[in-house]
Amino acid sequence: xxxxxxxxxxxxxxxxxxxxxxxxxxxxxxxxxxxxxxxxxxxxxxxxxxxxxxxxxxxxxxxxxxxxxxxxxxxxxxxxxxxxxxxxxxxxxxxxxxxxxxxxxxxxxxxxxxxxxxxxxxxxxxxxxxxxxxxxxxxxxxxxxxxxxxxxxxxxxxxxxxxxxxxxxxxxxxxxxxxxxxxxxxxxxxxxxxxxxxxxxxxxxxxxxxxxxxxxxxxxxxxxxxxxxxxxxxxxxxxxxxxxxxxxx
Amino acid sequence: xxxxxxxxxxxxxxxxxxxxxxxxxxxxxxxxxxxxxxxxxxxxxxxxxxxxxxxxxxxxxxxxxxxxxxxxxxxxxxxxxxxxxxxxxxxxxxxxxxxxxxxxxxxxxxxxxxxxxxxxxxxxxxxxxxxxxxxxxxxxxxxxxxxxxxxxxxxxxxxxxxxxxxxxxxxxxxxxxxxxxxxxxxxxxxxxxxxxxxxxxxxxxxxxxxxxxxxxxxxxxxxxxxxxxxxxxxxxxxxxxxxxxxxxx
DNA sequence: AAAAACCATTTGTCAGACATTTGAAGTTGT
DNA sequence: ACAACTTCAAATGTCTGACAAATGGTTTTT
Numbered sequence: 001x002x003x004x005x006x007x008x009x010x011x012x013x014x015x016x017x018x019x020x021x022x023x024x025x026x027x028x029x030x031x032x033x034x035x036x037x038x039x040x041x042x043x044x045x046x047x048x049x050x051x052x053x054x055x056x057x058x059x060x061x062x063x064x065x066x067x068x069x070x071x072x073x074x075x076x077x078x079x080x081x082x083x084x085x086x087x088x089x090x091x092x093x094x095x096x097x098x099x100x101x102x103x104x105x106x107x108x109x110x111x112x113x114x115x116x117x118x119x120x121x122x123x124x125x126x127x128x129x130x131x132x133x134x135x136x137x138x139x140x141x142x143x144x145x146x147x148x149x150x151x152x153x154x155x156x157x158x159x160x161x162x163x164x165x166x167x168x169x170x171x172x173x174x175x176x177x178x179x180x181x182x183x184x185x186x187x188x189x190x191x192x193x194x195x196x197x198x199x200x201x202x203x204x205x206x207x208x209x210x211x212x213x214x215x216x217x218x219x220x221x222x223x224x225x226x227x228x229x230x231x232x233x234x235x236x237x238x239x240x241x242x243x244x245x246x247x248x249x
Numbered sequence: 250x251x252x253x254x255x256x257x258x259x260x261x262x263x264x265x266x267x268x269x270x271x272x273x274x275x276x277x278x279x280x281x282x283x284x285x286x287x288x289x290x291x292x293x294x295x296x297x298x299x300x301x302x303x304x305x306x307x308x309x310x311x312x313x314x315x316x317x318x319x320x321x322x323x324x325x326x327x328x329x330x331x332x333x334x335x336x337x338x339x340x341x342x343x344x345x346x347x348x349x350x351x352x353x354x355x356x357x358x359x360x361x362x363x364x365x366x367x368x369x370x371x372x373x374x375x376x377x378x379x380x381x382x383x384x385x386x387x388x389x390x391x392x393x394x395x396x397x398x399x400x401x402x403x404x405x406x407x408x409x410x411x412x413x414x415x416x417x418x419x420x421x422x423x424x425x426x427x428x429x430x431x432x433x434x435x436x437x438x439x440x441x442x443x444x445x446x447x448x449x450x451x452x453x454x455x456x457x458x459x460x461x462x463x464x465x466x467x468x469x470x471x472x473x474x475x476x477x478x479x480x481x482x483x484x485x486x487x488x489x490x491x492x493x494x495x496x497x498x
Numbered sequence: 499a500a501a502a503a504c505c506a507t508t509t510g511t512c513a514g515a516c517a518t519t520t521g522a523a524g525t526t527g528t
Numbered sequence: 529a530c531a532a533c534t535t536c537a538a539a540t541g542t543c544t545g546a547c548a549a550a551t552g553g554t555t556t557t558t
Contacts (some may be wrong), residue, residue, distance in 0.1 A: 027345065039539060039540085049512085055304055055540090056304060057300070059308050059312075062309065063309035063314070066346075071539065072538080072540080073539065074521055074539085075520070076539065082346040082347050083351075084347065087347045096274065097331040102330075102331070104420070108419055111419055111421075111422075113421075115368040115369065116422070119368040120364065123364065170361075172358055173364060177427070184515070188401075222356065228392070263539080288509085298542090299542065299544070302541085302542065319508090319509080320510070322505095322507045323553085324552090325509080326509090381506080
């Protein structure tokens with residue numbers, strides 16, 4: 001097993017170079033899933049570096065879920081299968097950090113999320129399972145119960161939309177949307193939902209579920225567009241109220 | 250600066266625990282962008298571990314682009330701003346690995362990609378800049394030139410679609426779509442585009458560009474749907490031809 | 499006052515050692 | 529012959545101590 005070194009070694013971070021070399025081997029198929037990497041000692045010899053350096057490289061790969069390590073006689077580092085579950089997690093943390101650190105405004109995040117979600121509803125109307133529809137109905141019921149905290153309401157909202165997205169029956173779509181839906185939740189949490197606005201949202205969710213149940217993708221799309229518009233209206237109201245409270249500064 | 254340890258320490262990988270503690274501090278805002286982390290020696294004291302262990306933790310975070318390190322007197326580890334550029338990169342590698350290692354079939358990946366792309370075209374028709382439209386036209390022109398390798402044709406295809414997506418003027422959408430578009434390129438590369446199929450694709454691209462230029466989102470959506478259908482047809486032909494060549498096994 | 503030399507701080511790397519886990523080979527008892 | 533136990537070797541996890549290299553600040557010299 002031989003790893004390629006990049007031609008331009010302008011990078012003097014050895015552990016990064018080694019990590020990149022191994023990652024490239026994984027990506028281009030030189031190392032396949034569940035294959036065992038050489039032991040740390042062998043990697044030391046191959047790259048001509050010390051064990052701590054090799055270990056730092058392996059930890060970089062482990063942080064990206066590209067490999068897993070196992071102790072013991074038959075242990076070592078093994079190439080991970082990138083599961084959809086792990087990809088969900090990475091997608092969500094990346095999206096969350098991106099939104100929080102770049103101060104993406106609510107409108108932009110919302111627009112992106114609903115635009116992609118509308119790409120799913122037509123498929124969802126055709127393919128959703130009875131189970132997914134039941135989940136949507138259950139979440140709608142939960143949302144209509146009084147005394148729910150804003151956080152619980154938002155969490156139910158996320159569950160509803162994930163069921164809607166999963167209804168498309170396309171795992172790649174679900175994976176992509178997971179990040180978008182979850183990452184916008186912290187922004188949604190900043191909106192205080194009045195009893196009346198909750199009623200309106202529940203009604204819109206009901207319209208979506210009805211359309212999905214009837215297999216009417218067009219109606220579901222319209223309902224989702226209405227929900228998007230209403231969400232933006234709510235955000236606008238919240239911002240106006242906040243501005244009124246703090247007239248200057 | 251104090252880091253929280255998780256209550257259930259069922260994990261006996263110290264470097265992972267430390268990395269998680271610091272990452273949580275970054276996510277929940279305890280550490281803000283460009284803030285300097287304690288030096289490695291200080292972290293050793295705080296967590297009661299040795300320097301290699303702390304370093305492995307820091308390398309994990311560096312692998313996720315959460316921190317950057319700098320040598321020298323005023324050096325150290327600093328919290329990174331998660332730029333859209335870096336997020337693109339992570340999104341693309343994750344998506345690529347996911348598609349290659351889970352053997353997602355062409356139809357599923359294509360469906361997801363075009364579904365999300367259709368979510369952009371309506372916005373793109375309204376907002377695209379003259380620059381983005383020019384990029385689309387330039388790529389179409391390149392695609393129509395004979396003697397192009399399949400790889401170059403696919404690369405131009407990616408550039409065209411990225412310009413189309415960027416036309417929506419929503420960086421979050423661009424970030425999400427980057428992964429979907431780039432990750433499907435390796436699958437696209439497996440299709441050998443005949444001269445006739447290239448002509449058809451260029452014509453469809455032209456229809457899309459025309460609709461975008463006219464601001465007609467509906468027409469652009471129809472054209473993109475046609476492109477999606479045609480791509481799937483091509484894939485089906487390639488598969489049929491391959492099956493005919495290898496009748497058994 | 500400007501340039502050079504020096505220094506302290508911090509990360510990058512190395513060598514060697516010990517602890518811990520874990521499967522496999524060998525041993526023993528029935 | 530088979531099952532249970534013991535031992536062992538391989539591999540990762542961690543620690544100690546040290547030196548190298550980079551880098552900004554400080555001091556000295558011109």
